[in-house]
Amino acid sequence: MRSDRSQKSPLGLKIAAGLGLVFLHAPILLIFVYAFTTEEKSYQWPPPGLTTQWFAVTWNRPDVWEALSLSVRVAAISTAIAIVLGTLCAAAVSRSKFFGRETISLLVILPIALPGIITGIALRSAFALTEIPFSFWTIILGHATFCVVVVYNNAVARFRRTSGSMIEASMDLGADGFQTFRHVVLPNIATALLAGGMLAFALSFDEVIVTTFTAGQQQTLPIWMLEELIRPRQRPVTNVVAMVVVLVTLLPILLAYYLTRDGDQIAGSGK
Amino acid sequence: MSTANSYRVAPAILPAAGGIRGVLSDAFWRKPKLLLILMLLPPVLWLGVVYIGSLFALLLQSFFSIDEFSGLINREFTLKTYGDLLQAANLDIILRTVTMAAAVTLASIAVAFPIAYYAARYARGRWKALFYLAVMLPLWSSYLVKVYAWKLILAKEGILTWVLAKLNLLWLLDAWLSLPIVGGNSLSVSFTGTFIVFVYVWLPFMILPMQAALERVPGNLVEASSDLGASPRQTFWNVLLPLALPGIVAGSIFTFSLTLGDYIIPQIIGTSRLFIGQAVYSQQGTAGNIPLAAAFAVVPIVIMGLYLWMAKRMGAFDAI
């Protein structure tokens, strides 16, 4: 809402908005305290004491490392696929008006518009019908599918801002299609792609619902955490992992924000 | 320019560059449709085959049935599984989930409105960016960690009990927990707990479209309303709310859909009574009844289809 007069906001509104933000952030901050608690058996508050020993314990846990490594590999490959597919799709949709354009947009958005469990059970059904065994690649298949939209949203927003006459100017100056892509299109969308890629990585790294249906016996980090949440075995290790996960996802999101802050917004409808 | 003469004799039309690149470049220029098709092919193939194909597989599975004796899936077309879906226990699950989704959506609207309104109308410059980040960061930070944080908060020995004890308000908590349906042994095993976590986790999805809708409302409309003698309450109900409605509907699509499909939150913080997501999960997992799981999964699709259709009629898609 635009208001050109600088007004004081009503106190009630200020308090309600402030409380809302506290509600959004306090739980996440709480994780940071629990990572240092000396209490092992319960979720006792306030912590009876503070220690850093659980970081060392977590560091030496091979299951955590394996889960982390799987998550990173899955996220990296899914992101790479999503960048290619999302960019192609965004380029095609913003290049020209063609029949079925709306359908394409819908097709891209559908995997996140429908609840994750539907994507999950749908993939599971398809694997069952086609008798594809669960593997690293079945996880990727699912993750890349819902990551496309994040890259797509970022790329479409950037293409919309990139003036069409720039491409004509490049061709006019003697650059063929490939040179124009390399020297004009790519540099102009690069930060949007990087931002989209960051978000896709964060999305994949964190995904649990679809993954439970496509992973079989393998454990990504979120699945490892889910197991711990359902059947807690070593709570302090979970606390430390939770804190690390918050930090690991925080960085790409902040970076994505700074890459796209002038103008297009990060696709908020991203999960 | 010094090199002018060397160019003056240059031809007006340059010869076609040889090689694959030259030929391809000219071909793409002559037939832009060809390039368009080539660009669309990989994403459409991927999404069409992997995703739409899977959705069809899901739909197909829901028309299969399970052999009750052998536990094997009988791949013959039948409506028997949908018949099973209509059993009272299953209808209970659906009703419970839809009620929860509706309650979560309404609560999200109430909590999100002040934040969205403040960010849209009063926040400027640096503060605006900060507000935006303050909503984006929780949106993108780990879903499981957020759920876990609430497990810590709502636990009997956790921070909420501690705060209420300090404030001498424990009797209030106990009174609430002794209520039927919403109560329970502790907050972390009650519908109240499930509800709070749902609201928390989906809140950013409500704030962002709501803020986007409010940004488009000219600020002087609100002033005009109060100039015309409307009380703040009247201004809210007659001016602000209708104008924010497309954003609210857009946000509610997310909160509603995400609640319908979630199976992790009620599993970790909640009672033993199932939600649709849990039913899908347990039917395909422990029960091995993929057809019934598939039929269950069709329910949110149908509900969301109806919801989207209604939202579209209200013009909500402009605000996403």
Next chain:
Amino acid sequence: MTSAVSFQKVSRHFGKVKAVDAVDLDVAPGEFFAMLGPSGSGKTTCLRLIAGFEQPTAGSISIFGERAEGVPPYRRNVNTVFQDYALFPHLNILDNVAYGLMVKGIGKAERHKAAEEALALVRLPGFGGRRPSQLSGGQRQRVALARALVNQPKVLLLDEPLGALDLKLRENMQEELKALQKALGITFIFVTHDQGEALSMADRVAVFNDGKIMQVGTPQDIYERPSTRFVADFVGSSNVLPPDFVQRYSGQHRWGSLRPEAIRVGKATRGDGVSARLVSANYLGATTRLALDADGLRLHAVVPAGTKLPEEGEALVLTFNRDQLHLMDEAG
């Protein structure tokens, strides 16, 4: 001599819209040629046909005698100054200007040297290190010009080149462009909707309307001897006279035009002429423009500032030299 650009019955139709309809056109080498017309008249589409961004649906285009249909823009030795300048935001000014040479594979040192020279030519020496966003509108326009000229095109196309500039800057640029074109000897073709700009800069002007060329000629031709009512009206807001009126003075039953400055305004008492009444007077600085009503026919006259003006509604007599009454091609 071969034309720099030649159109033979060129049409460009977009579905049912005839943006350009069977246009014949010849632009001589070294000429400063203007395409003038209201928006949607087809002038910009013609420019895009020459640049290669559009393909004709019928007819043929040749550039210096070579057929251009089906040739992509990047293989035409023709460069364009875009209306929005279309500078590359990710490159600095020097690399923007050197872009055309870079894609041709010319080495860094050489292309940067040529770009510096081109920047000096448009009077922006030393601006190479800046970003497009750091320049003013007029400066960007010069960069766009340098970026095109550095390639030594056979034909330079300018799409409303001065449209985004303010009046003072526009007048300066008009003179500069004209001088630049003279010095370089490159064929300039520019599109404008501003008749003053077209008349003051171009060697010849083509007036467009509805996808067709109404008239091609020198600025004097166009201004003094418009061939159709549209041209007379669009270029310099001439008085368009109906056939019945024209017949009284020329004996021919044809449409005619009369420049406002050709009309002399006198008191009703003396001599014969067209009797009229003053409707309103518009002070324009150097001149005053009078709106007159001659028995239902609306006429405009221009008198020098300082002339004693008649009263509104006063009866007047208008006189003009018969040889200044121009007969147009259109019969009545």
